[in-house]
Amino acid sequence: xxxxxxxxxxxxxxxxxxxxxxxxxxxxxxxxxxxxxxxxxxxxxxxxxxxxxxxxxxxxxxxxxxxxxxxxxxxxxxxxxxxxxxxxxxxxxxxxxxxxxxxxxxxxxxxxxxxxxxxxxxxxxxxxxxxxxxxxxxxxxxxxxxxxxxxxxxxxxxxxxxxxxxxxxxxxxxxxxxxxxxxxxxxxxxxxxxxxxxxxxxxxxxxxxxxxxxxxxxxxxxxxxxxxxxxxxxxxxxxxxxxxxxxxxxxxxxx
Amino acid sequence: xxxxxxxxxxxxxxxxxxxxxxxxxxxxxxxxxxxxxxxxxxxxxxxxxxxxxxxxxxxxxxxxxxxxxxxxxxxxxxxxxxxxxxxxxxxxxxxxxxxxxxxxxxxxxxxxxxxxxxxxxxxxxxxxxxxxxxxxxxxxxxxxxxxxxxxxxxxxxxxxxxxxxxxxxxxxxxxxxxxxxxxxxxxxxxxxxxxxxxxxxxxxxxxxxxxxxxxxxxxxxxxxxxxxxxxxxxxxxxxxxxxxxxxxxxxxxxxxxxxxxxxxxxxxxxxxxxxxxxxxxxxxxxxxxxxxxxxxxxxxxxxxxxxxxxxxxxxxxxxxxxxxxxxxxxxxxxxxx
Amino acid sequence: xxxxxxxxxxxxxxxxxxxxxxxxxxxxxxxxxxxxxxxxxxxxxxxxxxxxxxxxxxxxxxxxxxxxxxxxxxxxxxxxxxxxxxxxxxxxxxxxxxxxxxxxxxxxxxxxxxxxxxxxxxxxxxxxxxxxxxxxxxxxxxxxxxxxxxxxxxxxxxxxxxxxxxxxxxxxxxxxxxxxxxxxxxxxxxxxxxxxxxxxxxxxxxxxxxxxxxxxxxxxxxxxxxxxxxxxxxxxxxxxxxxxxxxxxxxxxxxxxxxxxxxxxxxxxxxxxxxxxxxxxxxxxxxxxxxxxxxxxxxxxxxxxxxx
Numbered sequence: 023x024x025x026x027x028x029x030x031x032x033x034x035x036x037x038x039x040x041x042x043x044x045x046x047x048x049x050x051x052x053x054x055x056x057x058x059x060x061x062x063x064x065x066x067x068x069x070x071x072x073x074x075x076x077x078x079x080x081x082x083x084x085x086x087x088x089x090x091x092x093x094x095x096x097x098x099x100x101x102x103x104x105x106x107x108x109x110x111x112x113x114x115x116x117x118x119x120x121x122x123x124x125x126x127x128x129x130x131x132x133x134x135x136x137x138x139x140x141x142x143x144x145x146x147x148x149x150x151x152x153x154x155x156x157x158x159x160x161x162x163x164x165x166x167x168x169x170x171x172x173x174x175x176x177x178x179x180x181x182x183x184x185x186x187x188x189x190x191x192x193x194x195x196x197x198x199x200x201x202x203x204x205x206x207x208x209x210x211x212x213x214x215x216x217x218x219x220x221x222x223x224x225x226x227x228x229x230x231x232x233x234x235x236x237x238x239x240x241x242x243x244x245x246x247x248x249x250x251x252x253x254x255x256x257x258x259x260x261x262x263x264x265x266x267x268x269x270x271x272x273x274x275x276x277x
Numbered sequence: 278x279x280x281x282x283x284x285x286x287x288x289x290x291x292x293x294x295x296x297x298x299x300x301x302x303x304x305x306x307x308x309x310x311x312x313x314x315x316x317x318x319x320x321x322x323x324x325x326x327x328x329x330x331x332x333x334x335x336x337x338x339x340x341x342x343x344x345x346x347x348x349x350x351x352x353x354x355x356x357x358x359x360x361x362x363x364x365x366x367x368x369x370x371x372x373x374x375x376x377x378x379x380x381x382x383x384x385x386x387x388x389x390x391x392x393x394x395x396x397x398x399x400x401x402x403x404x405x406x407x408x409x410x411x412x413x414x415x416x417x418x419x420x421x422x423x424x425x426x427x428x429x430x431x432x433x434x435x436x437x438x439x440x441x442x443x444x445x446x447x448x449x450x451x452x453x454x455x456x457x458x459x460x461x462x463x464x465x466x467x468x469x470x471x472x473x474x475x476x477x478x479x480x481x482x483x484x485x486x487x488x489x490x491x492x493x494x495x496x497x498x499x500x501x502x503x504x505x506x507x508x509x510x511x512x513x514x515x516x517x518x519x520x521x522x523x524x525x526x527x528x529x530x531x532x533x534x535x536x537x538x539x540x541x542x543x544x545x546x547x548x549x550x551x552x553x554x555x556x557x558x559x560x561x562x563x564x565x566x567x568x569x570x571x572x573x574x575x576x577x578x579x580x581x582x583x584x585x586x587x588x589x590x591x592x593x594x595x596x597x598x599x600x601x602x603x604x605x606x607x608x609x610x611x612x613x614x
Numbered sequence: 615x616x617x618x619x620x621x622x623x624x625x626x627x628x629x630x631x632x633x634x635x636x637x638x639x640x641x642x643x644x645x646x647x648x649x650x651x652x653x654x655x656x657x658x659x660x661x662x663x664x665x666x667x668x669x670x671x672x673x674x675x676x677x678x679x680x681x682x683x684x685x686x687x688x689x690x691x692x693x694x695x696x697x698x699x700x701x702x703x704x705x706x707x708x709x710x711x712x713x714x715x716x717x718x719x720x721x722x723x724x725x726x727x728x729x730x731x732x733x734x735x736x737x738x739x740x741x742x743x744x745x746x747x748x749x750x751x752x753x754x755x756x757x758x759x760x761x762x763x764x765x766x767x768x769x770x771x772x773x774x775x776x777x778x779x780x781x782x783x784x785x786x787x788x789x790x791x792x793x794x795x796x797x798x799x800x801x802x803x804x805x806x807x808x809x810x811x812x813x814x815x816x817x818x819x820x821x822x823x824x825x826x827x828x829x830x831x832x833x834x835x836x837x838x839x840x841x842x843x844x845x846x847x848x849x850x851x852x853x854x855x856x857x858x859x860x861x862x863x864x865x866x867x868x869x870x871x872x873x874x875x876x877x878x879x880x881x882x883x884x885x886x887x888x889x890x891x892x893x894x895x896x897x898x899x900x901x902x903x904x905x906x907x908x909x910x911x912x913x914x915x916x917x918x919x920x921x922x
Contacts, residue, residue: 072492098494110489112482114597122475123482127494129475133503136474137467143474150475190494334723398903402910405650409861410906412854413899420896431892533854537730544727576738580731584711587728591720 023086025050025226026071026194031080031090033066033250040066041250044080048194053220053227055241057261059270063250064230065107068196072104073097084194099127103192105183107199107230111171117182118167121154121189154189160222161185177208181215188223195219197229201236213239238262246270291458298451308454312522314562315461316515321542321561322468322554323511328540329548329597330472331504332484334408335395337415338512339535343528344391345384345513346520347422347434352380353521354436357443362427370443374452377444381460381517388513389506391418396505400498403487415536422528433527437520457518464511468551471507480504481549512539541583544593553595560594617764622883628771628840630879631778634872635833636856637863638785639826641871644860645802646822648722652729653707655853656736657827661700661834662844663740666749668692668699673752689754696835697828704827705820707732713816733850740846751842774836781829782872789868794821802866855898862902864912873913878902 024047031044041063048054056064069075071082073094082090089097112120130146158164163178163185171179180200187195200216201209213236220227220240231237237244237258244261246254248270254261261267294311297303303311320342327335355363357373368376394414399407423431444452471477479500482490491497520526542561546553564582568575595603636658643651669692674682683691711728758769789795797813798821809815837852838844855878863874878898885897906912 074488074492093496094491095494095496098492104492106489106492110486110492112485112489114485115478115481119478123478123490123495124493125475126479126496131476133476136476137470139470147475186493328723334726394903398907398910402906405644405648405865406861406906406910406912408650409858410903413858413903413906416854416895416899417903420892420899424892424896533850537734540727540730544724548721548723573738573742577735577742580734580738583731584728584735587720587724588711588714591715591718591724593724 024048024083025052025085026228027081027083028067028071029081029083031067031070031082032078033063033070033075034078039250041070041247044247044250044252046245048226048228050193050226051220051224052243053216053241054229055237055244056228056230056247057232057237057244058247058253062248062270064247065198066250067247068104068198068230071097072102072196095127098190098192101191101193102196103187103190103194104196105180105187105198105200107202109171109176109179109183111179111183111186113170113172115170116168117163117171117174118151118154118158120171120182121157121186122150124186124189125150125153127190157185157189161188177204177211180204180208180212184215184219188219192225194226194228197227197231199230199232201231201233209233209236212236216240287462291462294458295451295455298454308451309522310562310566312454312457312518314559315457316518316522317538317542317558317562318461318555319464319511319518320515320539321546321558322465322551323508323515324539325543325546325549325551325554326468326472326480326504326508326511328543329550329554330477330484331480331501332548333399333403334405335411335505335508336408336533336536336540337395337411337413337418338509338539339531339533340411340415340418341388341391341509341512342516342519342535343418343422343526343531344509345388345516346526346531347428347516348387348513349380349384349517350434350437350520350526351428352383353377353440354434356380358436358439360436370440371447373440373443374447377440377456377521381456381514384513384517385510386513388516389510391513392506392509393502394418395509396502399501399505412533415531415533419528419531429527431528433525435525438524441521441524453518453522457522460514460518464514465551465555467507468511472551484549545583545586547593547595547597549597550593550595550599552600553593553598556594618887621765622887624765624767624771624775626880626883627775627876628879629883630876631774632833632837632852632875633856633859633878634778634875635781635829635836636853637860637871637875638782638868639830640857640860641865641868642785642798642822642826645866645868646798646819647712647716648802649712650726650729650857651826652726652853652857653733653736654826654830655849655851655856656733657700657704657707657849658830658834658837658853659740659844659846659849660703660736661696661827661831662751662838662848663744663749663834664699664703664831665692665696665835665838666751666844668695669752669754685754685756692754693832693835697831700831700834701824701827703736704823704830708819708823713819733853737846737850744846749844751838751844753842755839770840774840777832777836781832782868785825785829785868788825794818798822858899858902862905862912864914867914870912870914877913 026048028044028046031041033041044067056067058064070077073089073092073096076091080090081088084100084102087100089100112123130149131143135143155164155167158167161181163182166174166178171182174182201212204212216227217240241258244256244258245252246261246267253266253270254264298308324335324338327333353373353376354360356368356376357366357370359365395411398410402410422428428434441453479490479495482495483497483500487497542557543554545561546557564579568578571578636655639654640651643649643654669688671679672683672688672691674680711732712725715725715728755770760767789798797818800813801808801815801818856875859874859878860871862877863872864870881898881901882894885894889897
């Protein structure tokens with residue numbers, strides 16, 4: 023069974039059609055890219071999948087359950103995590119706290135335990151702390167646990183954001199332009215990191231990316247949209263040669 | 278052993294205070310100043326949950342205090358005192374000692390429910406628009422009270438003093454001082470536990486980036502509900518104590534000016550600093566008493582001092598730091614973050 | 615029946631005029647600085663007091679200026695002088711209290727607290743300086759009452775309503791048609807791009823405060839002419855309400871503030887027509903709360919979408 027199946031997803035903002043009849047099927051353990059020129063509606067797709075918008079039409083079926091219109095925190099607890107184009111960490115608290123707060127989907131205790139400091143509270147807080155430290159350890163971020171993200175270089179902030187997304191144990195990881203704002207050395211490292219995450223965690227990764235090096239190196243399949251409409255789909259090689267894609271990116275040359 | 282240092286210290290100070298009051302070593306005036314200090318600590322630090330930690334701008338905190346004050350006063354007069362409107366007490370007045378804490382808890386619940394008035398709109402509204410809703414809520418609560426004639430309307434409500442006397446008749450102790458400090462300690466304890474748990478830190482995440490909080494599985498609506506209700510509930514506790522210390526309340530003592538006092542305490546102490554709020558509440562109460570001889574000029578001098586403070590230290594006394602951040606050696610004894 | 619409705623409409627228009635004029639001041643400052651200028655209601659009060667002192671001065675109530683001028687002359691002098699002096703107060707507060715904080719990049723909420731404090735200083739400073747005795751504003755205009763059937767209109771009522779619309783029209787012209795008005799709108803769109811375009815931000819901000827405060831001054835004069843008893847706390851309640859009205863209309867758009875002011879005026883007059891007057895605040899605020907809950911950015915406000 024497919025992990026994520028999107029059928030006829032359509033989104034209007036007022037009268038503007040931001041996305042029309044978008045379809046995609048993601049299998050388990052796959053790495054897929056969504057590309058397209060600026061304003062093509064890529065982030066809209068991610069916002070719909072992660073629950074920020076309720077789609078005007080269409081279904082989003084994740085693990086056999088229609089998640090269209092669910093609240094973002096519900097979607098996340100079902101196993102879809104995402105990162106943002108512009109890094110959205112909580113900049114005024116430590117990296118460790120950033121990861122710990124992401125465990126809200128599975129706190130294991132309630133307000134009563136919190137105020138009475140029951141055994142359950144301590145056990146779960148310990149579990150959360152251990153879990154967060156483990157993720158930081160795995161991602162080689164252990165030494166920055168007590169730093170504030172705003173004090174870290176941009177590349178590391180990106181890494182922390184990915185670590186935070188992974189900490190909710192997603193089955194599907196959405197990366198919104200992970201290479202945006204990184205220099206070429208950082209990009210190389212990022213490619214390694216994503217590859218490693220893919221192998222290590224055995225999850226499905228779906229990314230929006232502009233940098234072709236990243237997409238061509240990583241993804242088995244690419245989907246191209248422009249003005250909310252799907253214009254091409256295929257392997258990296260096929261996409262590179264597709265005249266429609268070239269036209270969308272470069273114009274049709276009839277100036 | 279070290280884990281117990283702070284609780285022991287608190288209990289020791291508490292016992293010392295009660296002892297001094299019992300043997301008349303501190304006069305009634307100082308006692309009342311100390312009681313208002315405790316009330317202000319609850320009032321200020323409870324607002325800090327919403328304004329400091331969660332980063333919303335609630336400026337109608339006194340409305341919830343009014344709810345707590347009226348609910349508790351009505352209940353305690355109804356149950357334990359002879360009243361013109363409510364008639365004979367429903368229970369023998371000597372039970373007041375046991376009844377009072379229950380009444381304060383009911384005041385907490387009532388004020389927390391009143392907090393829904395602000396909490397529910399906060400799902401959709403934020404920032405300055407929410408600030409307006411809080412102001413409107415403050416006015417709505419006050420004018421509702423003014424329009425209920427049975428509880429005195431604009432004339433106010435009294436009779437709580439006799440409940441206190443009833444407690445003193447059973448055991449002679451400075452009861453209000455005891456209650457105020459018990460609830461102050463409990464409130465600080467509760468706030469401390471809340472904001473230091475992963476659960477409670479969700480509201481800090483909402484402050485710093487609400488979108489990220491929602492996407493990283495924080496149920497933002499629920500957290501807002503919890504934070505607003507917790508905060509306004511504690512304001513209700515402060516109100517209940519306030520009403521019983523004064524023995525007389527009227528709706529206009531809970532107007533926007535009172536809300537402003539809470540705001541001053543939060544921002545004087547620093548947003549998101551619990552020890553800052555406590556310090557600011559102590560300082561503010563002292564300042565009010567110190568400047569009492571100036572009469573009306575007091576209300577020129579205090580704002581002026583605050584404006585000057587803001588110019589030199591715009592983040593408040595503590596910023597968002599805690600005492601233990603500034604004096605790391607304190608960390609040995611307690612962890613405030 | 616019809617007559618009482620028309621009578622109430624005129625009363626509401628008059629009452630709404632004060633709210634609108636004050637709401638416009640809030641709206642201007644909010645639009646440019648994103649600052650809730652909580653001192654603005656008290657600027658209105660200061661305006662009324664300044665008008666009192668200026669007019670009594672020209673009416674010859676003090677020894678050092680023993681010349682009594684005729685009433686129309688006094689009125690003609692009082693309006694511009696009051697506007698000027700009140701703007702000075704407004705600009706003084708901005709220069710001394712808000713600007714340094716803005717320069718330091720302090721949290722916006724701290725500036726709001728400073729504004730609250732400035733308002734308190736104005737109220738209580740006034741009380742401390744002038745004492746608790748209320749001032750009676752002199753009659754600068756002979757009251758004329760017109761009767762249309764059972765409807766009574768005073769000339770003051772008509773002047774108040776007309777001046778509110780005139781001021782709004784003038785302000786609308788300034789904001790949409792003049793260079794400085796466009797600069798004001800530009801600041802509200804993008805604070806950071808504006809200085810890069812060579813627009814002197816601080817000058818624009820000062821101009822905003824001048825505009826806002828002089829409108830509060832006009833409101834103060836008009837209010838004092840119809841309700842001649844002045845007291846230091848007169849601005850607080852009216853100010854808070856006008857602010858809420860501005861938000862309900864949609865703060866950040868002067869049309870919104872203007873409409874919001876009248877809306878509040880109508881609600882209040884309507885409530886008083888049917889209920890005991892103590893219900894006025896309760897019902898008015900409840901209606902405003904409901905409006906805000908359903909349309910959080912106000913009637914004219916455009917919902918801001920957060921970019922994700």
